[in-house]
Amino acid sequence: MKIVLLVEGGRKAPTALFSQSEQWGVELRPTPVAGTDWKTALEDAYAVMLLVPTWGANAYLSPVTLWQQYLQMEAPSKRLILASFESSFQHANHLDLLRLTDYSAQWWEDCQPIDHMQELPPVVGVDLSEKLQRFFAGHGQDSIVAVLSRIRLVVQMASRELRKMQTPYEEIYSDLVEPAELGQKWREWRNRWINYYPLFEHTPIASSLKQIAKQTDGVEPWMAAGGQDAAPLHDGSILEILNRVREQLQQIENQYVVQKLSHTYR
């Protein structure tokens, strides 16, 4: 039996797909990607099947490019199968859910591994690779990282002043933290996060984003209070969390965005 990880993408796969799969010698395993177990499961899998377009944030989404990039880097011999109701979608790895009986076990054999995959035609739905670029690099209202980096800059400066220079926090607060309006910046960050986060729920970066969300919960009270409390700066906990978040974001950026764009965030 060929094991195939099924990413349903906020929708329910038709039951016929499961029954038909058995006839092809394929074991379809519905796989939630918000955790990290699926990465281990992928090792034994023959393919990843995406039910496209996915559904999230009240919109149809296309995570295909992100999955393609992920598999290219992590498992280039695996297949990426796109299952949809779009009969007009022509590709060797496209499974038309309206014509399941037309496929055979041989079709699965003939599917192209990711490192030999023909170029995919556009898939219906918002292209999430483009959204990810905006997540990192968008100017003005778009970039989430821009807001976070401005917060981190202030926290790093304040933390250094407090710990290394032993400047009284009242002075640091009045000269640096308060004018930076961290509370407002943090709200801005949360708002933008809420806009982006659900978009990537069915993508390979979902688990990383979930971890980031958990970590940022830890700084929420301090940020919401505008950074009035010196203690988390003194023990370095705030900066540590922001640095971890930054590190994880950089990892995502390096994997999916860097070198592909000239982007600007301020």
Next chain:
Amino acid sequence: MSSKNYHILIVDDDTEFHQQIRYAFRRQFLFSGAVNEEQLLQKLGESSNFDLLLLDLVLDESEAKKGLDLIPQIVSQYPELPVIIVTGDRSIDTVVTAMKLGAKNFLVKDDFDFDYWEQRFTEVVEGSKLKQENRELRAEVDRRRAEENEAYPFIGESPQIQEIKRILKLVSEEPDVTVLITGETGTGKEVAARYLHAHGARQKGPFQAVNLSAIQDTLLESTLFGHKKGAFTGASRDMEGYFSQANHGILMLDEIGDIDHNIQIKLLRFLETKLIRPVGSDQDVLLDVQVVTATHRDLAGAVQEGRFRADLFQRLKAMVIELPPLRARRDDIPLLLGHYFQEPDLSRVMTEEALDAMLEYNWIGNVRELKNAVSYAQLRARIQDKKLIDERCLPAEILNSETIIPIPSQPAAASGEPGPSTSTLVTTPKNIDEEHALIDLDRIEKLLIQKNKVKKDVAIAIGLENTDNLRYRIKKHFDKHPHLFANFPTISQSYRRIVKL
């Protein structure tokens, strides 16, 4: 931590960033700010005291990287102001473009790290200042070199000097040819070499002149080629020689006829290979030095006598320039006097009689003697409180120059030494060379008496650099004309060893 208080101009449309950077680095740097191109140009126009420019690439709400367009303008108009890009854009193409346009460094705001940024700011400022200092030092070296060349002007408009200047200019276009300058002592051999340096391809390089006869034989090799620490007793550190110091420039070796065979071999090796080997080293050093040699000796004669290597002589005489004695170009004397008196109108500094005496004098010490005579006359005029230099201010030998045939200056009985028999005294010279020797020795004899036998003072009065040169000059005359010594009892007493030879 830096405490240099370098003045940094931040250019960023994000005023909050200005405030944060100022706060973070308030102990290390002074800051001024501009939020757009207009303000930037205004600030730069108002003050040239900025040490560093931190430039953001995006300077308004558009995504356009206007900062990139500003870099070439700033670099060309303010070449001493280094630019660091501080931006949110980390893409490689932007970094490469900014650096190619002349930015010194590129910092990404998201990667802010206090220590790293402070280090970069300081490094760039100090690197730029170092370059600026180097430029200033270079300019200072050029200025001093020009001053030095001005201090050794090649004065003369006589046909002989004009021709020599023309030849020197032609030779100066050949930066590798070895030049041999000949001429009597004081004719200006070093001045000619400096003229060659000032007008040639090596004018930006150093000019080193060394009088080989003034250096002890045992020290000559290390003085010329340098030595390694421990090469000999007293060599407590590595030392560069004149050759290394003259790298990319000109080395003038004066009195080349006086060097021994060992140095002759090493000099020949350098001329053939451009390699030297410092004393005590096992490594050759490749140098780019044009060698100019000078001598008042007859090198061809020295070759025939076996005192000078024929192969080295052949090398040295690739280009020979002979400087005429001053007495052969008397037309230049007023020009030289005008130069040394710093007054072209000689009637304002000296009487006609004094000028005539100087024009008629033989100047055996050539230009150097004339220069010393000017200093002497100026001093005498001051002592005698005279506005114009008259004959009484001139050195005695100029006034007595008509005395061709020397007479013993003091009776033998008075000196307590056996005097020469009058029958041995030469009164009529046999040839021009003997006549010159008589004139020269007579002058030295008189000066020895005048200067209480202080040889150093005599050497200076004649225009010689040191007493070795004076001794050499006397010895040269007596070598050629040993029968003359009876005419000069004071010289005989002062230079017994020479006279006894």
